[in-house]
Amino acid sequence: MTRIIQKFGGSSVADAASIKRVARRIAASRQAGNEIVVVISAMGDTTDDLMDLALEVSPQPAPRELDMLLTTGERQSAALLAMALSDLGVPARSYTGSQAGVITTAAHGNAHIIDITPGRIVSSLAGGNVVIVAGFQGVSQTTKDVTTLGRGASDTTAVALASALGADFCEIYTDVDGIFTADPRIVPGARGIPSISYEEMLETAASGAKVLHLRCVEYARREDVRVHVRSSFSDKPGTWVMDVSDSEEEREASMPDMEEAIISGVCHDRSEAKITIAGIPDSIGRAARIFEIVARADINIDMIVQNASRVMNGRTDLSFTLPMTDGRRAIEAIRAAQAEIGFEQLLYDDQIGKVSVVGFGHRYPSVEIWSTSALDQPWRMIHEEIGAVADLLHAMHVAVGPHVPCNEEWHHRPVGVGVPVPWRVNLKLRVSTLAGFEGGTKIYVNTISPAALAARLLPELFNARSAGRIAPMDLGDECEVPRGVLACTRMR
Numbered sequence: 001m002t003r004i005i006q007k008f009g010g011s012s013v014a015d016a017a018s019i020k021r022v023a024r025r026i027a028a029s030r031q032a033g034n035e036i037v038v039v040i041s042a043m044g045d046t047t048d049d050l051m052d053l054a055l056e057v058s059p060q061p062a063p064r065e066l067d068m069l070l071t072t073g074e075r076q077s078a079a080l081l082a083m084a085l086s087d088l089g090v091p092a093r094s095y096t097g098s099q100a101g102v103i104t105t106a107a108h109g110n111a112h113i114i115d116i117t118p119g120r121i122v123s124s125l126a127g128g129n130v131v132i133v134a135g136f137q138g139v140s141q142t143t144k145d146v147t148t149l150g151r152g153a154s155d156t157t158a159v160a161l162a163s164a165l166g167a168d169f170c171e172i173y174t175d176v177d178g179i180f181t182a183d184p185r186i187v188p189g190a191r192g193i194p195s196i197s198y199e200e201m202l203e204t205a206a207s208g209a210k211v212l213h214l215r216c217v218e219y220a221r222r223e224d225v226r227v228h229v230r231s232s233f234s235d236k237p238g239t240w241v242m243d244v245s246d247s248e249e250e251r252e253a254s255m256p257d258m259e260e261a262i263i264s265g266v267c268h269d270r271s272e273a274k275i276t277i278a279g280i281p282d283s284i285g286r287a288a289r290i291f292e293i294v295a296r297a298d299i300n301i302d303m304i305v306q307n308a309s310r311v312m313n314g315r316t317d318l319s320f321t322l323p324m325t326d327g328r329r330a331i332e333a334i335r336a337a338q339a340e341i342g343f344e345q346l347l348y349d350d351q352i353g354k355v356s357v358v359g360f361g362h363r364y365p366s367v368e369i370w371s372t373s374a375l376d377q378p379w380r381m382i383h384e385e386i387g388a389v390a391d392l393l394h395a396m397h398v399a400v401g402p403h404v405p406c407n408e409e410w411h412h413r414p415v416g417v418g419v420p421v422p423w424r425v426n427l428k429l430r431v432s433t434l435a436g437f438e439g440g441t442k443i444y445v446n447t448i449s450p451a452a453l454a455a456r457l458l459p460e461l462f463n464a465r466s467a468g469r470i471a472p473m474d475l476g477d478e479c480e481v482p483r484g485v486l487a488c489t490r491m492r
Contacts, residue, residue: 003125003167004029007039007135007158011175012232013077014044022173022232023084026130030090035125037165039135039158040081042073047151063108067137067148071097074134074154082132092130095120097146100131101164102138102157104147110298111138111147112215113156116164133161155216163223170225172212173232178239179204179211182266195240217241218421269354272302273327276319277334279344287318290334290341297333299326303354315344324350365448367396367457370424376413378423389425391471396427398470399460405430429453 006026013019030036050069054061061069078094085092101117124131135154140147149156155172162170179201182190196204198221205214211229220227220241230238280286287306294301302321322330331348334341369392371378373385393408400406409426429448448456464470 001033001035003035003037003165005037005039005158005162005165005167005170006173007154007171008041008173008232009154009175010041010044010046012173013040013081016080019043019077019080020084023081023088023090025232026081026085027088027090030130036130037121037125037161037167038081038130038132039154039161040074040077040132041135041154043077043080046073046076064145067108067146070148071134071137071146074136078132078134085130085132090130091128092132093124094132094134095124096134097137097157098139100133100161102133102160103141104138104149106140106143106145106147107298108145108147110150111140113138113149113160113219114141116160118161118164121161121165133157150213150215152213153215155213156219159216159219159223159225159227162225163219167225169228170220171228171230172216173230174211175231175233176211177231177234177236178229179241183268186268187266192236193239194237195242198241198243201241212241222421266355271324272321272352272354273324273348273350274319274321274352275327275330275334276317276347276349277341277343277345278317278347279315280318281342282314282316286341289337290318293333293337293341294320294322294330297326297329299323299330299333321352321354365429365453367427367429367453368424369393369396369427370422372422376421376423378412381423389423391473393425393427395461395464395470395473396457398464399457400427400429401460 006029008022012022026036026038047070050073051066054066054069075094075096078096082092082094100121101119102113103115103117104111104113121131121133135157136149137157138147138149139145158170158172161167176184177192179193179196180190181187181193184190198217201212202214202217202221205212205217212227216227219225224243227241228238229241230236277290280290291301299322304318304320306319307317327348327350331346335346338346369389371381371385371389373381375381375385378386378389397406406427406429409428410424411421411426412423413421458476461470461475465473465475
């Protein structure tokens with residue numbers, strides 16, 4: 001029996017007729033022999049209406065009570081859907097996030113999932129029920145209070161449940177027919193994308209596409225959960241989000257002489273604002289302190305631009321973008337530290353937009369080395385784990401050779417990301433774009449495809465291993481990428 005997680009957004013359950021239509025779709029899937037767990041959002045604009053009501057009562061509602069209020073929308077949808085399924089002769093049970101075992105941090109309004117203990121769900125499935133879980137919510141591990149995961153986070157609930165329950169895949173039902181090369185409401189000629197890699201979907205979501213929640217894609221990539229984005233209003237095939245490395249390799253093998261830049265799509269985002277801190281003393285550690293202050297306010301930063309220092313007074317300007325909803329908190333946090341930072345002026349602009357071009361043709365030729373440790377922060381790892389990453393990095397430098405300019409980018413879990421992200425090093429080959437060139441022009445050039453890069457480096461790795469110039473390691477088809485490990489195009 002196939003176990004499927006189905007998530008339905010607010011537009012899919014906007015009214016009673018929509019709920020009945022969704023119930024019929026679920027019933028048909030169950031009749032086909034599938035075991036179904038449904039994650040449901042609040043009906044239509046219910047969450048916005050509840051937020052407006054809260055602001056009428058209190059200009060600054062307490063975060064704990066706001067979570068108590070906002071979670072009622074999903075509970076309402078879940079109960080109504082269970083009733084509709086029962087009327088169709090399909091046994092169904094609805095659960096809140098806490099009843100479903102969604103354990104979170106204590107940060108109200110933007111909690112992160114720590115663990116899922118799906119005992120009640122498993123028992124209910126064993127009893128022949130369709131299980132309906134209220135999305136967007138959980139319970140704090142420490143305070144036992146109801147928490148919410150942030151707007152749009154029912155997607156994350158669905159993927160997390162798919163991982164915890166070992167589901168075959170996760171279906172995200174929305175009001176669009178899948179993922180497109182651009183917003184079809186703005187670009188009539190936008191094409192549907194049949195499948196897209198986790199990495200490209202992460203970039204697409206981070207760049208402003210609202211089809212999938214960013215943390216949902218992070219979770220899916222880490223746990224290797226296949227996600228199927230579809231419309232609840234049609235039977236069109238939609239888009240699969242998954243590891244597509246094998247299909248990429250097949251495509252490149254069919255045209256080995258072509259090094260073609262591939263662009264997956266174009267995204268726009270009108271929900272960001274820009275903060276400029278003008279007249280900052282240009283001294284070591286000053287920018288780091290600014291970002292530390294912003295991070296402590298639990299605010300994610302998107303784009304960063306620092307101007308060249310003014311020779312006459314040794315000061316510079318620093319600009320960054322962030323979600324418009326976090327603008328006030330960021331301004332307050334930075335202004336409170338003005339004496340420490342020593343800036344002259346603080347500027348805020350919410351009349352901006354961001355356009356992003358997504359695809360590996362818009363990146364550097366690069367190789368990523370990541371740790372498979374259960375710990376995502378390198379300073380917590382044992383010496384042998386750090387040594388293994390060092391061996392991999394050394395091997396790649398040996399394969400690239402001394403004649404190709406390159407630089408390293410070291411990463412561990414970003415601020416605000418609740419899902420552990422492997423410690424990783426990105427080795428960028430500067431064969432097309434000189435270091436620093438893109439900073440001024442915003443032009444990124446990649447003339448080497450992943451398959452061409454693999455064909456260039458893998459023979460060098462085999463030769464280096466045979467000569468004893470690198471540590472013993474598996475290469476190419478000798479390697480396996482196990483489930484639950486961040487996957488990328490393997491070098492063959």
